[in-house]
Amino acid sequence: MGRVSLDTLLRRSEKNMGSGMNAIVKKSALELIRRAYKEGINAQISHGMRTYAQQNALYAQGRTKPGSKVTNARGGYSNHNFGLAVDYFLTSEDGSKAIWTVNSDWKRxxxxxxxxxxxxxxxxxxFKDYPHLEMTGGLSTAQLRAGKRPSLTDRTGTKKVAPSKTVSKPPSSSSGSSWVKAAQEWGNSRDYPDKAGFNELDEDGLTGPLTFDAFLRIYQYFGKTAIDGVWGPKSRAVAAVQNKDDHTPGWTRLLQATLCLYGYKHKIDGAFGPLTDEALRAFQRSKGIKADGTTGPVTYTKMFEAA
Ligand SMILES: [Zn+2]
Structure with a gap:
C-alpha cells in the first residue's frame, strides 16, 4: 500500500472546510497540509466553517443531547462560525485511517x-483543543458577531495572480498548478460566477471540489439546463459533441480548462487544434473509454460525475 497522495489530502481538506471560509485561512490551511506532507507527515483538515446552527447542535452534545462535551462555544461564540478556524488530524500512511494521538508529528x-x-x-x-487552529487578527468573537472582520496576513509565500479577462498563456511551471490557476481564472471570467451561480473561485492552483462544482455549473449554463452542480440525466442530455472538425469556442474552453484540472497542461484559447485533440484522447484513454477525440455524454460523465 502506497502513501496517500497530497492531492487526496488537499481535496478532502478543502471539502471538509466547506464554503464561507476566510480566503487567507483556507489558503494557509491547505499550505499547512502541503508543507507537512513534504516533511513526510500526512495531515488533513477535518472541519472549517460551521454555521451558528451547526455550532449549537455541537454545543448540545453532552448537555441536552447524548455524547460527551466537545465544545464550550454556542453559535456565534466560536471562530469556526466566521470561517477563521480549522481543525486537523493525522492520517495513516495510506490515508484511510484518522490518527488522533498528539505525538511529535502532531506537534510538528x-x-x-x-x-x-x-x-x-x-x-x-x-481547555486544550489540540486539533484547533485559528486566525482572528486580534478580534474577539463579540467583535465578529457585531460584523467586524479581521485583515489577515498571508504568510504562505504564494502570490495571488491578478485576475485577467482572457487567459491564453499561463506562466510555465513544472508543478502544473499554474495551469489549474489559469483554469480557475477562466472560470471567474465572463461573469460565469454570476451566470452559473457559484462563488468566485480562489485562484490558488489547487484542484478541488469547489473548482469542479463551478465548472459543472458552467457546463450546465452552456447546456441551458437546470444549474444545480449535480451531474445527472439532464446534464448528460445536453452534452455537446465537440471535436477537431466541429466545435465552438465556449465549449472548447470549458473542455481545455477541465483538462487542466485533470493535470493536462493546456492553453485555454478556445481553439480545438491537434493539442486539444491529443489531450482529450489521453484523458479518454485514462478513463478506459473510447479514445476518439470527440466529447459527448460519455466523456463529460467521466469528467464531472465523480468530481
Ligand atoms: Zn476547532
Missing part, C-alpha cells in the same frame, strides 16, 4: 501552522 504540524500565522488550541491554558 502545530509548529508549521504557527509559522503560517495560526494560533494553536494546544497552547490554550484553560
Amino acid at each position: 504540524v502545530a509548529a508549521i501552522a504557527k509559522s503560517l500565522g495560526f494560533s494553536w488550541g494546544g497552547d490554550w491554558t484553560s
Whole structure:
C-alpha cells in the first residue's frame, strides 16, 4: 500500500472546510497540509466553517443531547462560525485511517501552522483543543458577531495572480498548478460566477471540489439546463459533441480548462487544434473509454460525475 497522495489530502481538506471560509485561512490551511506532507507527515483538515446552527447542535452534545462535551462555544461564540478556524488530524500512511494521538508529528504540524500565522488550541491554558487552529487578527468573537472582520496576513509565500479577462498563456511551471490557476481564472471570467451561480473561485492552483462544482455549473449554463452542480440525466442530455472538425469556442474552453484540472497542461484559447485533440484522447484513454477525440455524454460523465 502506497502513501496517500497530497492531492487526496488537499481535496478532502478543502471539502471538509466547506464554503464561507476566510480566503487567507483556507489558503494557509491547505499550505499547512502541503508543507507537512513534504516533511513526510500526512495531515488533513477535518472541519472549517460551521454555521451558528451547526455550532449549537455541537454545543448540545453532552448537555441536552447524548455524547460527551466537545465544545464550550454556542453559535456565534466560536471562530469556526466566521470561517477563521480549522481543525486537523493525522492520517495513516495510506490515508484511510484518522490518527488522533498528539505525538511529535502532531506537534510538528502545530509548529508549521504557527509559522503560517495560526494560533494553536494546544497552547490554550484553560481547555486544550489540540486539533484547533485559528486566525482572528486580534478580534474577539463579540467583535465578529457585531460584523467586524479581521485583515489577515498571508504568510504562505504564494502570490495571488491578478485576475485577467482572457487567459491564453499561463506562466510555465513544472508543478502544473499554474495551469489549474489559469483554469480557475477562466472560470471567474465572463461573469460565469454570476451566470452559473457559484462563488468566485480562489485562484490558488489547487484542484478541488469547489473548482469542479463551478465548472459543472458552467457546463450546465452552456447546456441551458437546470444549474444545480449535480451531474445527472439532464446534464448528460445536453452534452455537446465537440471535436477537431466541429466545435465552438465556449465549449472548447470549458473542455481545455477541465483538462487542466485533470493535470493536462493546456492553453485555454478556445481553439480545438491537434493539442486539444491529443489531450482529450489521453484523458479518454485514462478513463478506459473510447479514445476518439470527440466529447459527448460519455466523456463529460467521466469528467464531472465523480468530481
Ligand atoms: Zn476547532
